[in-house]
Amino acid sequence: MSIELTVVMPCLNEAETLAICIKKAQSFFEIHGVEGEIIIADNGSTDGAIQIAEQLNAKVVHVTEKGYGSALKGGIEAAKGTYIIMADADDSYDFAALLPFLTQLRAGYDLVVGNRFKGGIKKGAMPFLHKYLGNPVLSFIGKLFYGIKIGDFHCGLRGFSKEAFLKMNLKTSGMEFASEMIVKSKLKNLKITEVPTVLYPDGRTRKPHLNTWQDGWRHLRFLSLYSPNWLFLYPATFLIIMGLISSTLLIINPIQIDNIILDIHTLLYTSSFVLIGFQFLVFYCLTKIYAVENDLLPKSNRYDTLFKYINLERGLVLGVLILIVGCGLSYHGLYLWKRTDFGNLNPTSTLRIVIPAVFTILLGIQVILFSLFFSILGLKKNS
Structure with a gap:
């Protein structure tokens, strides 16, 4: 039997x-x-x-x-x-x-x-x-x-x-x-x-x-x-959204809560949230690719979407556009400095331009580098 x-x-x-x-x-x-x-x-x-x-x-x-x-x-x-x-x-x-x-x-x-x-x-x-x-x-x-x-x-x-x-x-x-x-x-x-x-x-x-x-x-x-969504994607989404909203509000005006004033020093942290969130997003994509390609996770529709909507050309265009914004803000900050004959500046008003300028330059470069590396991984998938 x-x-x-x-x-x-x-x-x-x-x-x-x-x-x-x-x-x-x-x-x-x-x-x-x-x-x-x-x-x-x-x-x-x-x-x-x-x-x-x-x-x-x-x-x-x-x-x-x-x-x-x-x-x-x-x-x-x-x-x-x-x-x-x-x-x-x-x-x-x-x-x-x-x-x-x-x-x-x-x-x-x-x-x-x-x-x-x-x-x-x-x-x-x-x-x-x-x-x-x-x-x-x-x-x-x-x-x-x-x-x-x-x-x-x-x-x-x-x-x-x-x-x-x-x-x-x-x-x-x-x-x-x-x-x-x-x-x-x-x-x-x-x-x-x-x-x-x-x-x-x-x-x-x-x-x-x-x-x-x-x-x-x-x-x-x-x-x-085995759960890249909870480990990377959800924290990335939270950090990017919170960082963008709070940074935008701080760029417009300082935020006062009772006797507490949030200004340019807080702006440094909130803009960093976006960069950290983007790093989480990068690791989500890389972890997902590694897990699927090594048969640790099953292939899903979301996985195919990664390569459908994220490619070298789109990434380069987006990265360059962000980089142009950063360079433009940097030029504007330099212009304001020139107007004072390159003398002392008001840090509160100047850093509202300089911090977003540095942030967008860093983000643009990261997007470009990530797009290049992601396209290399895509070669294996399409081979």
């Missing part, structure tokens, strides 16, 4: 709990009449875990590349089941209670994620910082950035079809593998759902492999880098 379900457990010195996890999974197969297999993705165990797995007739796959994600990928790639359920081999998840996952997979969902906050977290099963800060914050960011209706982004118990896994084309090798799986499923328009899951204290006496701050940062970094 063909194998319907493969249970994959990453393993690095899990001799204390591996046997009970394997026996629970085997019990699930027997009780529910599931044709299944168990794969232990070993990442270099030296405590006898391999021998335990072999004695219990589990298939051992040796993965030499270190990391949680690497171990799981090695085990999943070797799986023969139509569906795959993965979880840690530390007895923190009940492998005898996999039916809700398998039911949803049979119903047509591509990815089924456990939700520990709905299912219950037993006393001592999750550190305080993970329960009340790390997981809620990272899950909120994931939902905000990607619009994924999953309440527990980092639950280690999850199921998916082998076909869906191949579509995800996962790249990461560390703990952020869990976040990448959910994000890629959303970006690939796969069907995602969640089921309540109970988290138990793990049965190990040693410390877990998870590093709270380092692995938390890796998850946050991944979520940010």
